[in-house]
Amino acid sequence: MxxxxxxxxxxxxxxxxxxxxxxxxxxxxxxxxxxxxxxxxxxxxxxxxxxxxxxxxxxxxxxxxxxxxxxxxxxxxxxxxxxxxxxxxxxxxxxxxxxxxxxxxxxxxxxxxxxxxxxxxxxxxxxxxxxxxxxxxxxxxxxxxxxxxxxxxxxxxxxxxxxxxxxSVDLRGAEALLEQEETLIAHFERFPNKIKMLTSDINGVRGRWHIATIDPEGMDLASETEFHRLSFSQRVTTPATLLGLLS
Structure with missing residues (x-):
């Protein structure tokens, strides 16, 4: 069969x-x-x-x-x-x-x-x-x-x-972004106010948010009880572009 x-x-x-x-x-x-x-x-x-x-x-x-x-x-x-x-x-x-x-x-x-x-x-x-x-x-x-x-x-x-x-998300050309994903997440975790700013418009949820994954179209965020998708305003393929977009 x-x-x-x-x-x-x-x-x-x-x-x-x-x-x-x-x-x-x-x-x-x-x-x-x-x-x-x-x-x-x-x-x-x-x-x-x-x-x-x-x-x-x-x-x-x-x-x-x-x-x-x-x-x-x-x-x-x-x-x-x-x-x-x-x-x-x-x-x-x-x-x-x-x-x-x-x-x-x-x-x-x-x-x-x-x-x-x-x-x-x-x-x-x-x-x-x-x-x-x-x-x-x-x-x-x-x-x-x-x-x-x-x-x-x-x-x-x-x-x-x-x-x-x-x-699916097209990952072509985003090799550097994916390779540095954990480094980028660690960078943002060192600046909790940045994550607070990124999640300030998420209504009706409680708890601390963490960045779980990064891809060219956005970030997946996780709290103790919920997931949230943060979409980028433009396609992101490099760490520099991401840091510039979220600065």
């Missing part, structure tokens, strides 16, 4: 059944501000869906990354069969059927080497208490290769037309 999947639905949605909205912008906002996901894998013994709730981390290029201990059921399932789906929901205790959510279908692959170390460090910056399990010998980080997206923005607001490219 082929592992390739091109559509979430066998019959595409009729446009007249959907209310007008901006699916790409909404999908990108959901991706960057959701903390937890429902992860469904295929049980390696019986083949039934096995669902777990876990934390969501997003790489600078927009790729979904999640943690798994090698001994966990979902990690062993992925190593036997990489097909998974993840659902991002932002109902925040409200009626989930009336709020925004997104399901991504694809294959998950274990990261290793420098990609593993960098993903782990970004995850640690987003989840402040994660060191107790991140530093265990069997820690794994999995990256999701998205093959299909189903976006539900609330009643009559659906889209099956998005692709992985709609969630």
């Amino acid at each position: 082929s592992h390739r999947m091109k559509l979430v639905r066998e019959t595409p949605l009729e446009q007249n059944e959907v209310e007008p909205f901006g699916p790409r912008d909404l999908a990108r906002r959901i991706l960057r501000t959701t903390r937890q996901i429902s992860l469904a894998t295929l049980d390696r013994n019986k083949g039934f869906p096995y669902s777990a709730v876990t934390n969501l981390s997003v790489e600078p290029d927009g790729a979904i990354v999640f943690y798994g201990a090698a001994i966990s059921h979902h990690s062993r399932n992925i190593m036997a069969d990489p097909r998974v789906s993840v659902t991002l929901s932002q109902s925040e205790g409200r009626d989930v059927l009336r709020d925004r959510r997104m399901t991504l279908i694809g294959t998950a692959h274990r990261l290793d080497g420098i990609a593993f170390e960098r993903a782990k460090n970004r995850y640690r910056r987003k989840f402040f208490r994660s060191s107790k399990y991140l530093d265990l010998a069997d820690s794994c980080m999995f990256k999701l290769n998205v093959e299909a997206i189903h976006l539900n923005g609330g009643p009559a607001r659906y889209s099956d037309s998005l692709s992985a490219e709609d969630l």
